[in-house]
Amino acid sequence: MPGFATTEEINKYIGGIFEKALDDTDIGPRLMATGMTLRMNFSDPEAVITVDFPGQSILTGEDAIVDADAILSMSADTANGYWQGKVSLPLAMAKGKLTIGGSAAELLKLAPLAKDLHPVYISMLEENDRHDLIIA
Amino acid sequence: MTATKRDYDTVDISDPAFWEKTPDERERVFSVLRRERPVSWQRPISSPLMGEVNENEAGYWAVVRNEDIVTVSRRTDVFSSARGVTFEDMPSEVLEMASSILTMDAPRHTKVRKLISSTFTPKRISLIEDQIYRQAHEIVRGIAHLGDVEFVSAVSARLPMWTISEMIGIPEEKREEVREAANLMISWDDDEVSDALDPATAMLNGISTLHGVCQDVIDARRASPENDLLTALVQAEVDGASLTDDEIRSFFTLLCVAGNDTTKQTTTHTLRALTEYPDQRRYLAEDFDGRIDTAVLEFVRWASPVMTFGRTALKRFELAGRTIEPGDRVVMFYASGNQDETAFDSPERFDLSRDNRNHVAFGGRGPHYCLGSHLAKTQLKAIFSELLTQLPDIRAEGEPEYLASTFINGIKKQRCVFTAQE
Numbered sequence: 001m002p003g004f005a006t007t008e009e010i011n012k013y014i015g016g017i018f019e020k021a022l023d024d025t026d027i028g029p030r031l032m033a034t035g036m037t038l039r040m041n042f043s044d045p046e047a048v049i050t051v052d053f054p055g056q057s058i059l060t061g062e063d064a065i066v067d068a069d070a071i072l073s074m075s076a077d078t079a080n081g082y083w084q085g086k087v088s089l090p091l092a093m094a095k096g097k098l099t100i101g102g103s104a105a106e107l108l109k110l111a112p113l114a115k116d117l118h119p120v121y122i123s124m125l126e127e128n129d130r131h132d133l134i135i136a
Numbered sequence: 137m138t139a140t141k142r143d144y145d146t147v148d149i150s151d152p153a154f155w156e157k158t159p160d161e162r163e164r165v166f167s168v169l170r171r172e173r174p175v176s177w178q179r180p181i182s183s184p185l186m187g188e189v190n191e192n193e194a195g196y197w198a199v200v201r202n203e204d205i206v207t208v209s210r211r212t213d214v215f216s217s218a219r220g221v222t223f224e225d226m227p228s229e230v231l232e233m234a235s236s237i238l239t240m241d242a243p244r245h246t247k248v249r250k251l252i253s254s255t256f257t258p259k260r261i262s263l264i265e266d267q268i269y270r271q272a273h274e275i276v277r278g279i280a281h282l283g284d285v286e287f288v289s290a291v292s293a294r295l296p297m298w299t300i301s302e303m304i305g306i307p308e309e310k311r312e313e314v315r316e317a318a319n320l321m322i323s324w325d326d327d328e329v330s331d332a333l334d335p336a337t338a339m340l341n342g343i344s345t346l347h348g349v350c351q352d353v354i355d356a357r358r359a360s361p362e363n364d365l366l367t368a369l370v371q372a373e374v375d376g377a378s379l380t381d382d383e384i385r386s387f388f389t390l391l392c393v394a395g396n397d398t399t400k401q402t403t404t405h406t407l408r409a410l411t412e413y414p415d416q417r418r419y420l421a422e423d424f425d426g427r428i429d430t431a432v433l434e435f436v437r438w439a440s441p442v443m444t445f446g447r448t449a450l451k452r453f454e455l456a457g458r459t460i461e462p463g464d465r466v467v468m469f470y471a472s473g474n475q476d477e478t479a480f481d482s483p484e485r486f487d488l489s490r491d492n493r494n495h496v497a498f499g500g501r502g503p504h505y506c507l508g509s510h511l512a513k514t515q516l517k518a519i520f521s522e523l524l525t526q527l528p529d530i531r532a533e534g535e536p537e538y539l540a541s542t543f544i545n546g547i548k549k550q551r552c553v554f555t556a557q558e
């Protein structure tokens with residue numbers, strides 16, 4: 001699977017998709033309504049992103065190392081695949097590619113919203129000429 | 137979706153306390169509704185999977201009469217399954233991962249159900265039936281020397297998951313893992329289980345284990361086909377369409393729920409009924425082979441292991457004098473439909489010779505009618521044939537421990553006794 005090379009890339013694209021999501025007139029309010037914070041720990045390369053949906057803030061690096069309602073840990077490759085709709089949540093969990101902490105109920109509320117963002121993520125990669133990251 | 141503000145019925149069946157009562161106590165309440173307000177508007181219930189009730193949430197229509205359950209089940213143009221069918225709300229993600237055809241509407245439902253059904257060939261069914269009889273024999277033989285056992289874990293719970301694993305082709309070394317995961321999925325509303333783990337985590341863990349094991353089998357069969365159901369599912373093709381891996385995993389997960397607790401609960405309820413009604417037991421034993429096909433329908437009506445399923449209205453519809461608006465939730469109470477005095481003579485009697493063509497335990501005879509009904513009946517015939525021949529005086533002893541649930545008419549524990557064999 002094609003993947004990210006640097007922490008900056010992860011912050012740019014994965015952080016970027018949450019920025020777009022919060023700005024979206026349909027998805028943004030639905031995300032805020034969840035009232036939750038989500039933290040994501042990435043490996044290969046390492047990165048941390050925390051999104052506070054009601055506060056509409058996206059934190060990275062040291063700032064992101066905070067308590068959250070739900071915590072997802074995965075490799076950067078898995079994250080890139082997930083946002084393109086190529087990774088099944090239960091299967092990734094079963095194979096140890098993704099672990100969840102905190103409230104599973106909160107995560108289950110977010111998952112359907114993430115689906116609406118798959119095309120947005122792919123077009124963001126296209127706009128940035130990152131066809132290398134797109135999974136056929 | 138609808139702005140209509142309606143008063144909730146004075147008979148409140150959304151109260152958690154109502155669902156902690158025994159089935160008989162609940163039936164007394166349903167009988168009032170059937171007679172007086174067969175379609176009633178009820179306040180919303182909370183779901184342990186979704187958290188507290190949202191204050192803006194509307195209530196639901198309670199459908200308690202046999203004929204109305206049939207109407208709701210058949211009119212799939214009006215009553216949709218796609219937004220979930222459990223009484224308690226499920227996250228939509230869970231529907232996709234775990235409920236397959238159960239929460240699809242036409243045309244997708246028709247297409248996928250056809251693909252799946254095409255793999256249940258007569259040859260495959262008769263093969264699994266032979267295996268079910270052998271397995272039932274082993275289960276009963278395994279307890280015959282004991283004389284006194286907890287029936288649910290020793291008997292009822294054993295056959296259903298074994299059947300599904302065998303049918304799908306789950307490798308021997310994975311079966312225990314599958315059994316545990318399946319049990320996590322069906323007990324998310326059991327306080328004993330969910331005390332240890334929050335319900336959503338329990339369910340998600342169960343689902344992910346099942347998906348993982350199933351994908352391994354899919355990959356193995358794709359690489360080297362065998363003569364089993366999973367190979368057939370991988371290869372199935374109807375009108376140029378085939379099943380995706382996601383669809384196969386979701387179907388397998390559905391089987392682990394739909395085909396597990398249902399037969400298990402029916403087995404326990406039936407042992408209790410045969411104990412309570414010795415005349416019916418004698419009647420059956422006198423000519424088991426000649427009477428079991430009719431009797432088994434009464435087992436299922438009597439148990440009504442699935443008590444509730446819901447739909448969402450897509451159009452305005454008149455039902456028993458009430459106007460259901462688009463977007464309204466509608467919940468069918470199968471257990472009540474199976475006690476409807478307009479559909480059955482003396483429904484309160486366990487009667488193994490009864491004409492049971494109206495029973496709605498497998499659903500109201502619409503397009504979602506239980507796909508496993510034949511298999512369920514085979515399992516019940518096999519296990520009771522073995523019980524009544526190997527342990528002819530087996531009986532339920534003492535009171536059962538009921539499951540508090542709005543969905544499954546469950547018994548968690550039931551002691552049974554019999555003369556121990558050599």
Ligand code: HEM
Binds near residue numbers: 505
């Ligand atoms: C006594 C045992 C059982 C009972 C009472 C039962 C009950 C039901 C009910 C009420 C429905 C929904 C029907 C509707 O919406 O109209 C259903 C659907 C289903 N059942 Fe069963 N079931 C039993 C055993 C089984 C078994 C053993 C299997 C499979 C191994 C199974 C597989 C299914 C499937 C796949 C569906 C979904 C069908 C669809 O949506 O098209 N069931 N069952």
